[in-house]
Amino acid sequence: MGASRRSPGIECGAVAGSLVGNIMSAALRFRDLTLGYDRHPAVHHLDGEVEQGALLAVCGPNGAGKSTLLKGIAGVLKPIGGKIERGGFAARDIAYLPQAAEIDRSFPISVFDMVSMGYWRAAGLFGGIGRDKRQRVFDAIAAVGLTGFEDRTIATLSGGQMQRMLFARLLLQDSPIILLDEPFTAIDAKTMQDLLDVVGRWHHEKRTVIAVLHDFEMVRAHFPHTLLLAREKVAWCGTSDALSAENLLKARRICEAFDREALECERVA
Amino acid sequence: MFENLISPFVEFEFMRRALVGSIALSMAGAPVGVFLMLRRMSLTGDAMAHAILPGAAIGYLLAGLSLGAMTAGGLIAGIVVALASGAVARFTALREDATLAAFYLISLALGVTIVSLRGSNVDLLHLLFGSVLALDDATLLLLAAISTLTLFIFALLYRPLVMETLDPGFLASVSGAGAPTQLIFLCLVVLNLVGGFHALGTLLAVGIMMLPAAAARLWVADVTLAIAIAMGIGIVASYLGLVISYKAGVPSGPVIILVCGGIYLLSLLFGRSSGLIRLLRPRWHLEA
Known part of the structure; x- marks a missing residue:
């Protein structure tokens, strides 16, 4: 991190990352969070809060630490520094759809059974799936437009149908x-x-809901808040402010400046 | 008919014992084999069998042809290799196949070295090819106990094992069951191989796991059904194999596996899910 010392992200107006004094309680709180691999930070000293019920887009160039941040929140990756407070929830109560799910698509299992996996937290090793739960599996499959596919094996699904099925499973996780x-x-x-x-x-x-997205048009249309990430927080506020041309340029510059000979970070928590 | 199919088992106790022993092996071997296959670890069974051999041989060196010593030796060697390779695969960049190959080769070399140091001429034929026609009470009890334990643990771990195989990332995000499930499964593989080598020998013990599993997968596209069918195939093959070996006067272990192999080849041709004939037969495609 040679030259750039602490570079606080832009926090614009009333919808800044830390909503001090807001009546809504925070669903997630990042405190000086650093996540990474092999001591190299992918998310660096992130502070902020995600309020309950927020619909937040996470944007940024490739290698900006977006996926890493989600892995950290889901508890799949342990922080190198700082911490994530999950407002009383366990990491495993959080529903997480990874970017490239390592699903073995040749596994002989039906769409219905695969979607029912969403009940793991509720059913565990032996818990049965009774009539009302079965109905909810059918409802979830219908909600993503896959009615009629219940008995198909997952190997026969197209990419889009696969994604629909994974959304149905997220629905059942009721997270x-x-x-x-x-x-x-x-x-x-x-x-x-x-x-x-x-x-x-x-x-x-x-x-x-926190979604990593690249399509700025879609983010502007559907996501009220955006965290623009480039290892550091570049901006975390209302979407139109966060995705300003100036911020996007800044994000790109930060990510391009990869330092192979990175020194130990001297920022004190 | 009766003469050929039933009377050997009525007349000779050793035939009845052999049948019971190999049925026990078939029942536990089916789920182990199906999951080995689904996890793309079909050759892992073979590697584990090699890893067990030195342990059993050391047991034999120390205590002679003793069931306890050889079983314990095999179990220890197998579980050490399974745990070590499972742990290394989980915590380093190496995949499971690479770590397993490394550990079983070390184990095999170590075993051979120890045996040659002692300079005694171990009768490895028993270990390699088993003695299904000479199962005593203790061995039979061991096989039955292993079979029961295996089926119980599979009932317990069925869901996490399916999830760990199908979508490990999802299981990791909702539960910590992934790592223990993987390790317990490997231990079950070892346990069944150790049980298997008493009856069929280490090399052929893998056969009664993998051949019925692979054959079953050619018939159905459902895990539970595949396990049930694999059990059926294993049991039928055990029975037919014993009858044929009795009539033809050839060693039973290899014949049982040959019958499994025959059923596998037939399934390859006629399998309803993905048999060759089904694939070759031209059929009009559907409208949607």
Whole structure:
């Protein structure tokens, strides 16, 4: 991190990252959070709060630490420094859709069974899936537009259908916080609209949704708040302010300046 | 008919014992084999069998042809290799196949070295090819106990094991069951191989796991059904193999595996899910 010492992100207006004095309680709070691999930080000294029921987009260039941040929130990656407060929830109560799910698509399992995996937290090793739960599996499959696919094996699904199925599983997880890592890559407009409807439904139900996205048009249209990340927080505020040309340029500059000979970070927590 | 199919088992106790022993092996081997196959670890069974051999041989060196010593030796060697390779795969950049290859080769070399140091001429034929026609009470009890334990643990771990195989990332995000499930599964593989080598020998013990599993997968596209069918195939092959070996006067272990192999080849041709004939037969495609 040679030259740049502390570079505080831009926090604009009333919708800044830390909403001090807001009546809504925070679903997530990052305190001087540093996440990374092999001592190299991918998310560097991030502070801020995600309020309950927020619909937050995380944007930034490739390698900006967006996926890393979601992994940290989901508890898959332990912080190198600082911490994540999850407002009384365990990391495992958080529903997380990774960018490239390591799903073995040749595994002989039906769409219905795969979607029912969303009940793991509720059912555990032996818990049965009774009639009402079965109905909710069918409802979730219907909500993502996959009715009629229940008995198909997952190997027969297209990319878009696969993503619809994973959204159905997220629906069943019934989680207060939902993390989506680039959920709409390589997906046609119709599927995207259907899945955005699901996201809208979660928002309506006051769930906290955080999505990593690259399509700024979509972010501007559907996501009220945006965290622009480039290892550091560049901006965290209302979407139109966060995605200003100036901020985007700044984000790109930070990410391009990768330092192979990075020194030990001297910032004190 | 009765003469050929039933009377060997009515007349000879050793045939009845052999049948019971190999049925026990088939039942526990089916779920182990199906999951090994689904996890792309079909060759892992073979590697583990090699890892067990030196342990069993050391047991034999120390205590002679003693069931306890050889079982304990095999179990220890196998579980050390399984745990070490599982742990290394989880915490380093090496994948499971690479770490397993490394550890079983070390184990095998170590075993051979120890045996040659002692300079005694170990009768490895028993270990390699088993003695299904000479199962005593203790061995039979061991096989039955292993079979029961295996099926119980599979009932317990079925969901996490399916999830760990199908979508490990999802399981890791909702539960910490991934790592223990993986390790317990590897221990079950070892346990069944150790049980198997008493009856079929280390090399063929893998056969009664993998061949029925692979055959079953050619018939159905459902895990639970595949396990049930694999069990059926294993049991039928055990019975037919014993009858054939009795009639033809050839060693039973290899014949049981050959019958498994025959069923596998038939499934390859006629399998309803992905058999060759189904794939070759031209059929009109559907409208949607």
